[in-house]
Amino acid sequence: MFGSQGLSSVSRGIRMVFALGAGWVCGAAMAVPTIDFGVANGYSGFFFGDVSGAADVEGRLAVGGNLTRGFDVGYRNPYNAAGPTLVVKGNVSLTSEWGGNAGSIYNGPTYSTNTNASIGPSTGAWITAQTAPGQIVYGGSLNAQSWQYGSAVRNASFIDFAAAKTKLGALSTQLAAQTQNGSWSALNSGISLVGDGVSDVQVFNLGNVGSLSNLQLSNVKRGAHIVINSSATQVSFGGQLGGDQVNSTDALALSRDRLVFNLSQASSVSV
Numbered sequence: 001m002f003g004s005q006g007l008s009s010v011s012r013g014i015r016m017v018f019a020l021g022a023g024w025v026c027g028a029a030m031a032v033p034t035i036d037f038g039v040a041n042g043y044s045g046f047f048f049g050d051v052s053g054a055a056d057v058e059g060r061l062a063v064g065g066n067l068t069r070g071f072d073v074g075y076r077n078p079y080n081a082a083g084p085t086l087v088v089k090g091n092v093s094l095t096s097e098w099g100g101n102a103g104s105i106y107n108g109p110t111y112s113t114n115t116n117a118s119i120g121p122s123t124g125a126w127i128t129a130q131t132a133p134g135q136i137v138y139g140g141s142l143n144a145q146s147w148q149y150g151s152a153v154r155n156a157s158f159i160d161f162a163a164a165k166t167k168l169g170a171l172s173t174q175l176a177a178q179t180q181n182g183s184w185s186a187l188n189s190g191i192s193l194v195g196d197g198v199s200d201v202q203v204f205n206l207g208n209v210g211s212l213s214n215l216q217l218s219n220v221k222r223g224a225h226i227v228i229n230s231s232a233t234q235v236s237f238g239g240q241l242g243g244d245q246v247n248s249t250d251a252l253a254l255s256r257d258r259l260v261f262n263l264s265q266a267s268s269v270s271v
Contacts, residue, residue: 035171035225035260039164042083048165050090053097063088064161066140070094070103070148074134076115077108085134086149087159092136094144105149107134116246176229176264180205182220190214190239193228197221206230212261214239217251225258235263236270 040046044059051061053069058076060083067088074085086092086105096102108115110132136142136149139156182195182204190213195202197219203226206212210232220226242252252259263269 035175038167039159040168046164048161060085061087062159062161063090064159064165066090067092067094069097070101070144072103073105074108075104075106075131077106077134078115079108079112080132081108083135084137084153084158087137089139089156089159089161091140092138092142092144094148101145101148103148104131105134105136107132107150114246172262172264175227175260175262176231178203178205178227178229187216188214190216193217195220195224195226199224201225201227203227204229206232208232210235210266212237213241215241215252217242217255220251220255223258224255226255227260227262229262229264231265232263233265234268234270235266238271 037046040062042060043062045051045054045057045061047062048064050065051063051067051069054071056072057074059074060077060081061073063086065088067086067090070093077085085107094101094103094105108131110130133150136144136152137155137158138152139154139158142152142154144152178201180203181199182193182202184191184193184204184206186192191206191209193204193215195218198221200221200223202220202224206229208231210230212228212230212235217226242248242256243250245253248254
């Protein structure tokens, strides 16, 4: 999901279907640019500025400014995943707005399991006692207790956020300029997205529609990549977005690894 403040996905693409295909490539027939998220690949949240709070981030998190609040990060990383769970260019403060420390940095489960096979911690017995501690990479100061993470390394240049913003901003602009080859309409308090059934890259241009809820996808070629463009400045997601299980037969869910929401003008996104 592209927004003007950064690039983010939720739950590695399962609890809500905002999957960002890791370096997926579109064919040249449509003159669609190669879609490669570069250093943002593998992160559930990738933000260029400050992050001041969240309910949780189930995968890895990258912050180009400061992280000023603590919350759980990385408990559904793949088993034995490599690399840091949390990367922050500036300061890290794993604290609560009410005082004291809050949140933990994990690196998925301690035993081999498919962390995308269930809805999340409510059904994952390993969440409370069988999670591996994760690594923090930070550039400024670190305000956290030892129980909140596994290890920490100070390295402000681990990710070049400025270069990433330039590259991803250009990609977002290119995607926003693509010609629509699908169609859409308002339907039952949601949006119906109907493809042409033949395109390898299916593009839907929603204009300034900012309420993206109860999306229904149909008539899209099997294996096609999907770009959903919105130019709204205020965007909200809700309702049904493809199912929450890895074995969902919903068309949107089946495209989760080849789907990008490109919010090229968004200054506020609510999930």
